[in-house]
Amino acid sequence: MDTSDWLVTQVGECLPCDAPRDDEFPASPYRLYRFLTDVEDILRDRPEDEARLAAIRPLVRRLLVSSDWLQGEYRAPDPQTGWSVVILYDEPDFPLTVQMVAWLPGKVSPIHNHGTWGVVAVVSGEEKNTLWKRSPTPEFPDRIESVGDRIFLPGEIISFLPDAIHCIEAMGEEPTITFNLYGVTDYQRRFEFNPRDRTAHLF
Template sequence: MKDDAYSLNRFITDLRHTACEGRDEHWVIATMRPLVQRFALSCSWLEPRHYQADSAQGFGVHVLHEEPDHTLAVFAVSWLPGRGIPPHDHGTWAIVGGVDGPEKNVFWERTDDRTRPGYAELRQSGERVFRPGDVLAMPSGTIHSVCNESDHVTLSLHVYGKHVNFTDRSQFDPDRRRETPFILKLA
C-alpha cells in the first residue's frame, strides 16, 4: 500500500528522533527498519531524476538528506540493468529499502586477519534478492555486493548512520584479494 502522506520531512524527523535516543546501533536499525519500509513504499518523494544513473559507475546516487555533520544520510540509488557494485562495506550501519524492481545482494565475510594493508580475503556467505517493500538492515562491518539482473533501471532507498563518503569504507576485489578505499560519485 502506498502512503502518500509520509513526506520526506516527516521521515527525516522520525529518523532523527530514533537516532537521538542514543541506544546501540542494533536498536536504531530495528527501530528505523519499519520507517524505511514505509517511506520506500510511499510515492511522495519519488522524482524522475531519481532513476538517472551514471553509465560509467553503473548506478546513480541521489542525496535526499544529509545532516550538516554528515550523520544520518538518506539516498535514492538507481541501478542500471545488468550492472551493480562489487563487494563493499559502508563504514557505518545501513538500511536499504526496495522501491522499484528486484536487486540481488550477495553477502561476504572477511576471512583474513586484517593485518596487511590493501589485502583482504573474502568468501561468499549468502545472497538475497529483494523487491519493493523488502528491507535489508546491515550493521557496521557488513560486506555486500549488489546487482540489478533485470532489464530495467531499479531503485532503492538507502539510510546510513553517516554519509558513506565520510567514513573509512572499502571496496573489495575477491579474486585479486584487494581492499581499496571507496568513494561514491554523487548525482
Template sequence: MTLDQYVRNLREIVARHSDPVEITELVAPLARQFAKSPELRRPEYRECDAEQGFGVHMLHEEPNHDLAVFLVSWLPNRGTTPHNHKTWAVVVGIEGQEQEISYDRRDDGSQPGYADLTPAGETVMTVDDIARCYPEHIHSVRNVGKDISMSLHTYGRHINYTGRSEFDVEHKLEKPYVIRVADDEYVRARPPVSSVTGP
C-alpha cells in the first residue's frame, strides 16, 4: 500500500465515521498493511532527535492538520513523558520493542495544571503489533530494546494542534505538550538539534 492509497482510505473512513472506537477499528488493519510499505524504509526516517529522544518524521497531514501520519524513530532507553492525545491514534510497531505504560486519571480535570495519575498497565509493542488510543487515554512510551525502534503513528489530527497535555506524575502536574517534528515549523523555530543515525 502506498501513502497515497493509505491517506485516501483514511479520508473515506473519517467521512463516514466520527466515533474514535469505530475509526481506529477500521484504520488498524490498513495501518498494519501500510507499515510494511517499502517507502517507509528510507534511511532518513531512522534519524532520531538526540535531545528529544525520538525523531518524528511527518508523512502526511491535511491542510487543516487533520489526518496526520508520522514515522517515529526512538533511541534506546528514551521515550516520552506520560501524555494524552486529544484525538484518536493508531500505532503499528515496525522495528524493535516499545514499552507502553497506561495511566488512570483520578481527578476530574477541573483544576487547571493539576492531574492525579496512577499507572494502570504495561505492554511491550513489537513488530506488527497495534496500539489504539482514544482522545483522553494517557500513556508513556519508551524504547526498551538495545537498538533504535520505529513505529508508524496515525492520528485524527496532528498532535501539536489538539491542545493535548503531558503529565508529571510525581508532582501531579499537567502542562501543554508539543513535540518537535522534523522539517516543520517546530524545527525551524528552534536552534538546530544534533541527530544520530541508527545502525
C-alpha cells in the first residue's frame, strides 16, 4: 500500500508531504469523536490553511488506520448519477464536514475548486485528479489551463488549498471510495470552470 501524502496548491502543483508510517501510531483506538475535537482544536489554533492541512493529514491517516469500520461507511454509487455521498458528520456551526464519497468507474466530475481547505483519502479504487490553474487574459479573466494529472491509490491522502482547481475521474474496474473532510465553504470563492468557454460560475 502506498502511504504518500500530498498538497495541491492553487496553481496545480502536487507537492509531496511528510507522512507518518502506519506503525508509528499508538495502538489504542482513535475514535471519530476524538478526531473531530482534535481537528477542531487545530482549526482554532492555526489560522493558516497550509499549516492546518499539515496538522490534519496525519490525523486522517491515524483515523483510517485505527477505524476499519469507517472504510465500509459508504453507499453504492447511484446508477443514475454515478456517485453517492454519505455524510458521516455535519453539525451547524461546527467548522468541518466528514463524508464518504463513492464514484462509479469512468465517472468524471466537473472542474471545480472548493472554496475551503479539503482532505481526501482514497479508501479503495483509483482516483485520477486532473489539476488546473488560473491563466487569465484581459478578455477571459476565468480562463484556466491544465497542469497535468495524477492517479491516486488506496492509502494516499490528498490535501487541497481553497483555490486548488481539479476534476476527478474514477478509474479501474471498481467504484472509487474516498473519505473526505472539508472546512466551511466560502460560496463566493467556489467555482465550476468551463475551459472551452473560458468561463466560471459560482455553485
